[in-house]
Amino acid sequence: MFESFLVREGSLQNVEKDGFIVGFKFDVRNCDYRGCFLSLHTGYYIEVDGEVFPVELQKFEINGKPPRSFDEIAKCVWEHWDFDDWATVYVQKPGGLSKGKHRLGIYQGVMAQYGWMPHDQEWIDNPPSPLEIRGKQTGIYYYDLEVE
Amino acid sequence: MFESFLVREGSLQNVEKDGFIVGFKFDVRNCDYRGCFLSLHTGYYIEVDGEVFPVELQKFEINGKPPRSFDEIAKCVWEHWDFDDWATVYVQKPGGLSKGKHRLGIYQGVMAQYGWMPHDQEWIDNPPSPLEIRGKQTGIYYYDLEVE
Amino acid sequence: MAIKRGVSLYSYQQAQFLGQMDYRDMARELREGLDCDGIEIINEATVPGYPFPSREFLADWHNTLARYDLTPVALDGFLDTLRFRDHVMTKAEAAELIKLDLQLAHDMGFTHIRTMTGLPVEVIERALPTAEKLDVKIAWEIHAPIPIKPDPTIQGLYCESPGTAVADTVEFIEKTGTKHVGFVPDMGIFMRAPYLSGVHRLIRTLEDRELAEQISELMEEVPLSELGAEVEKRWPGRLNPQQKRALSWKMHAAPEDLELILPYVFSIHGKAHNMVEIPGKPGQYEEPALMYAEVIEVLKKNNWDGYICTEFEGQRAYQDRGIEHLLDEVEQVRRHHEMLKRLIGE
Amino acid sequence: MAIKRGVSLYSYQQAQFLGQMDYRDMARELREGLDCDGIEIINEATVPGYPFPSREFLADWHNTLARYDLTPVALDGFLDTLRFRDHVMTKAEAAELIKLDLQLAHDMGFTHIRTMTGLPVEVIERALPTAEKLDVKIAWEIHAPIPIKPDPTIQGLYCESPGTAVADTVEFIEKTGTKHVGFVPDMGIFMRAPYLSGVHRLIRTLEDRELAEQISELMEEVPLSELGAEVEKRWPGRLNPQQKRALSWKMHAAPEDLELILPYVFSIHGKAHNMVEIPGKPGQYEEPALMYAEVIEVLKKNNWDGYICTEFEGQRAYQDRGIEHLLDEVEQVRRHHEMLKRLIGE
Ligand SMILES: [Mn+2]
Numbered sequence: 001m002f003e004s005f006l007v008r009e010g011s012l013q014n015v016e017k018d019g020f021i022v023g024f025k026f027d028v029r030n031c032d033y034r035g036c037f038l039s040l041h042t043g044y045y046i047e048v049d050g051e052v053f054p055v056e057l058q059k060f061e062i063n064g065k066p067p068r069s070f071d072e073i074a075k076c077v078w079e080h081w082d083f084d085d086w087a088t089v090y091v092q093k094p095g096g097l098s099k100g101k102h103r104l105g106i107y108q109g110v111m112a113q114y115g116w117m118p119h120d121q122e123w124i125d126n127p128p129s130p131l132e133i134r135g136k137q138t139g140i141y142y143y144d145l146e147v148e
Numbered sequence: 149m150f151e152s153f154l155v156r157e158g159s160l161q162n163v164e165k166d167g168f169i170v171g172f173k174f175d176v177r178n179c180d181y182r183g184c185f186l187s188l189h190t191g192y193y194i195e196v197d198g199e200v201f202p203v204e205l206q207k208f209e210i211n212g213k214p215p216r217s218f219d220e221i222a223k224c225v226w227e228h229w230d231f232d233d234w235a236t237v238y239v240q241k242p243g244g245l246s247k248g249k250h251r252l253g254i255y256q257g258v259m260a261q262y263g264w265m266p267h268d269q270e271w272i273d274n275p276p277s278p279l280e281i282r283g284k285q286t287g288i289y290y291y292d293l294e295v296e
Numbered sequence: 297m298a299i300k301r302g303v304s305l306y307s308y309q310q311a312q313f314l315g316q317m318d319y320r321d322m323a324r325e326l327r328e329g330l331d332c333d334g335i336e337i338i339n340e341a342t343v344p345g346y347p348f349p350s351r352e353f354l355a356d357w358h359n360t361l362a363r364y365d366l367t368p369v370a371l372d373g374f375l376d377t378l379r380f381r382d383h384v385m386t387k388a389e390a391a392e393l394i395k396l397d398l399q400l401a402h403d404m405g406f407t408h409i410r411t412m413t414g415l416p417v418e419v420i421e422r423a424l425p426t427a428e429k430l431d432v433k434i435a436w437e438i439h440a441p442i443p444i445k446p447d448p449t450i451q452g453l454y455c456e457s458p459g460t461a462v463a464d465t466v467e468f469i470e471k472t473g474t475k476h477v478g479f480v481p482d483m484g485i486f487m488r489a490p491y492l493s494g495v496h497r498l499i500r501t502l503e504d505r506e507l508a509e510q511i512s513e514l515m516e517e518v519p520l521s522e523l524g525a526e527v528e529k530r531w532p533g534r535l536n537p538q539q540k541r542a543l544s545w546k547m548h549a550a551p552e553d554l555e556l557i558l559p560y561v562f563s564i565h566g567k568a569h570n571m572v573e574i575p576g577k578p579g580q581y582e583e584p585a586l587m588y589a590e591v592i593e594v595l596k597k598n599n600w601d602g603y604i605c606t607e608f609e610g611q612r613a614y615q616d617r618g619i620e621h622l623l624d625e626v627e628q629v630r631r632h633h634e635m636l637k638r639l640i641g642e
Numbered sequence: 643m644a645i646k647r648g649v650s651l652y653s654y655q656q657a658q659f660l661g662q663m664d665y666r667d668m669a670r671e672l673r674e675g676l677d678c679d680g681i682e683i684i685n686e687a688t689v690p691g692y693p694f695p696s697r698e699f700l701a702d703w704h705n706t707l708a709r710y711d712l713t714p715v716a717l718d719g720f721l722d723t724l725r726f727r728d729h730v731m732t733k734a735e736a737a738e739l740i741k742l743d744l745q746l747a748h749d750m751g752f753t754h755i756r757t758m759t760g761l762p763v764e765v766i767e768r769a770l771p772t773a774e775k776l777d778v779k780i781a782w783e784i785h786a787p788i789p790i791k792p793d794p795t796i797q798g799l800y801c802e803s804p805g806t807a808v809a810d811t812v813e814f815i816e817k818t819g820t821k822h823v824g825f826v827p828d829m830g831i832f833m834r835a836p837y838l839s840g841v842h843r844l845i846r847t848l849e850d851r852e853l854a855e856q857i858s859e860l861m862e863e864v865p866l867s868e869l870g871a872e873v874e875k876r877w878p879g880r881l882n883p884q885q886k887r888a889l890s891w892k893m894h895a896a897p898e899d900l901e902l903i904l905p906y907v908f909s910i911h912g913k914a915h916n917m918v919e920i921p922g923k924p925g926q927y928e929e930p931a932l933m934y935a936e937v938i939e940v941l942k943k944n945n946w947d948g949y950i951c952t953e954f955e956g957q958r959a960y961q962d963r964g965i966e967h968l969l970d971e972v973e974q975v976r977r978h979h980e981m982l983k984r985l986i987g988e
């Protein structure tokens with residue numbers, strides 16, 4: 001769902017800290033027909049120009065709080081990511097992205113379900129990567145974005 | 149009502165942004181015997197030393213939120229301006245006001261009513277200017293204030 | 297069964313605006329200055345974060361009432377029909393606002409809410425189940441120029457049929473048998489002269505200073521009720537229509553009209569603009585513009601049981617000048633209660 | 643007693659996602675575009691700060707319903723069993739979530755909540771006292787592939803015994819005599835052909851463009867219900883299993899199966915993917931994949947009283963492309979209500 005509209009156009013930017021570029025960020029929406037409890041959001045499959053950035057390098061900014069790692073997000077079992085709200089994904093990459101066009105491939109990991117499933121205990125013990133969840137996206141979706 | 153007490157003494161100041169003076173501001177109270185839902189507040193007739201500053205150049209700061217335009221304020225149909233609360237009016241004027249005395253003329257626009265009136269639909273379609281509302285003030289009131 | 301005394305905190309609006317009194321100070325004045333127990337408030341003046349007060353405020357409210365042994369009478373609400381800005385408030389939406397006020401009144405301990413004058417029956421009908429569930433009554437204020445007896449010539453104000461609004465609501469009450477709908481008559485409908493506050497302001501602000509002097513002198517000669525007619529007779533055309541209005545007045549209802557609706561009168565607004573000493577009776581006060589003696593006589597005769605809550609509003613006519621010219625609300629309300637006590641026979 | 647029309651705001655998910663409509667805009671469309679009054683929502687799509695909305699939101703919700711004279715039907719909730727991340731949600735925890743939804747439904751005025759399909763009786767049992775206290779009913783959705791009549795071969799989905807879940811719940815209802823437990827059947831169980839949206843997507847995304855063309859042409863020749871079988875017959879093995887699924891379909895329940903549970907059917911999901919004009923009947927529409935005429939016949943015959951709420955979801959199959967290729971949800975829902983009105987006989 002909403003594969004074409006998951007990432008906000010024009011939102012890809014480098015992130016500065018203490019005068020150094022430490023990574024990049026972009027804005028996303030929940031690619032479903034509803035929001036979710038934050039703990040269900042497990043991060044993203046992210047590739048930029050073929051380079052993959054695992055969940056450990058990602059942080060997630062929502063609800064007016066500072067960006068949090070997905071380990072922290074996993075503990076937010078009562079906080080909600082509302083359907084209408086844009087969030088920001090931060091990706092650690094010293095030096096950031098070069099100016100100009102980039103190809104972002106993305107797959108959003110949300111462990112939304114409709115009840116108990118045979119894989120439940122297995123997924124608690126060994127949480128699947130975003131790509132393994134097979135959520136509402138039909139596949140990795142690619143965006144051509146520009147860093148200005 | 150409270151014509152003499154609408155603007156806080158000593159509150160007239162210039163506003164700086166990024167090292168430039170972009171306008172001026174002053175503090176106001178709701179010139180009625182009660183507060184109002186924010187959406188009913190339509191802005192001010194403001195003149196300083198004879199120069200008039202229309203509502204489009206004004207912003208309104210209340211309830212701990214950043215200053216908002218009166219177009220935004222019009223959408224706040226559940227947020228309340230409590231009777232006891234001072235608010236701040238921001239007026240855009242590159243360079244601000246010169247140091248020293250200024251004569252501020254003011255009329256506060258609040259579309260408070262006591263029930264349905266024949267002008268209702270007309271005022272929805274063509275909102276009156278603050279001066280046309282004829283609220284609780286008997287007329288434009290003038291304050292001699294000093295920018296320090 | 298008795299006529300009891302109360303105060304709407306509306307009376308201290310100026311002290312509140314100027315930061316001289318908060319609602320706790322007012323509550324103390326009711327108990328210690330006036331020895332009365334009835335308290336009425338303006339929702340949008342007293343309740344921070346209206347219509348959704350914090351639990352801290354509600355706790356402090358009940359604590360304050362307990363401390364000064366006060367009885368909540370009425371919560372006064374409004375009907376700002378343009379609030380949604382993209383459409384005129386519908387009657388269904390007005391009923392939703394009234395439901396919020398009923399909930400608030402319930403949470404604050406009030407027995408009824410006072411709504412805007414001429415509230416349409418369709419609105420009352422939609423809000424009534426909530427009123428009954430919460431056991432809080434809906435009472436609309438009979439405020440000038442709305443009469444008690446039908447007067448269909450009154451048009452273009454507040455609702456579709458302001459002139460017959462009281463009769464329409466009485467019909468609804470009698471048809472349904474509800475105990476949760478009624479009225480709060482405002483003493484301002486029982487006029488006998490213009491308000492002094494307006495006369496003072498006219499004299500003070502008139503550009504024609506000679507005429508101002510003359511009106512001032514004339515006040516010593518003729519009764520206040522005849523001042524307007526006499527000015528027009530002696531100096532025709534010298535006042536413009538707006539100025540004339542300050543001297544004119546109209547009896548919107550007769551005191552005995554009250555008997556038509558008395559079972560549905562849940563409380564009364566004791567409107568006052570200027571409490572002045574009665575000549576020859578030091579320490580006794582009256583409101584020259586309103587028929588208090590006659591109205592209280594009707595209430596006594598009919599064994600009416602309820603609160604008259606002072607609604608002092610004379611302060612406003614003096615607020616265009618400096619702080620030294622303001623009226624003292626506390627003193628004015630004390631005078632009003634001297635009068636009420638005396639007329640009630642406490 | 644009547645079949646009434648409503649809409650689940652789920653139908654406008656795309657317009658909401660794209661910021662084109664908020665719930666107030668949808669409410670207006672229900673009244674002004676569709677002239678219906680039933681409204682159903684997805685809790686986690688419409689309620690900001692779910693499961694703890696602000697009082698402002700609740701007030702605005704009731705105001706919006708009042709403004710457009712709408713009747714809340716069902717609040718739809720979910721069962722994300724992995725939410726706690728350190729353990730699989732227990733049935734007792736699921737019941738707690740359902741209690742929160744019951745409270746929310748109560749506060750928003752809904753008569754029932756729609757829970758996940760195959761909700762175990764143990765969960766219902768634990769939440770039932772809250773449902774009775776708040777007088778909000780619990781209804782689980784009978785959604786494909788769950789049947790109405792028991793089919794024990796269905797396994798491995800949602801709960802321990804999905805194939806007999808309906809019968810298990812009916813047994814519980816009859817044993818306890820509760821009036822607060824029932825079902826929301828989704829029209830998607832009454833299939834008669836594959837969803838056109840899926841067929842379109844297959845044809846559009848198939849790498850084998852020759853086959854795509856051939857399927858497209860074949861659609862003109864054979865009934866939609868036989869398309870899958872015919873493709874397999876003519877071009878065996880050309881589609882992989884996932885692609886085949888887009889053309890396959892199964893009748894999970896027969897319309898008359900409804901009679902087994904009709905007293906416990908609190909509302910119905912009017913699922914729709916593509917509303918297409920009926921050949922030769924301009925302005926009349928049908929959903930080629932579902933047995934609406936037959937189902938509504940059963941409802942009428944049994945004097946069923948309740949809402950069918952449109953649940954349009956055809957939009958999703960077109961969202962992998964640019965904005966110019968999206969389906970118009972407002973138009974699709976209007977077509978759906980043309981069909982409902984006509985079949986109901988409004
Ligand atoms: Mn009054």
Ligand SMILES: [Mn+2]
Pocket residue numbers: 783785828911913953
């Ligand atoms: Mn459904």
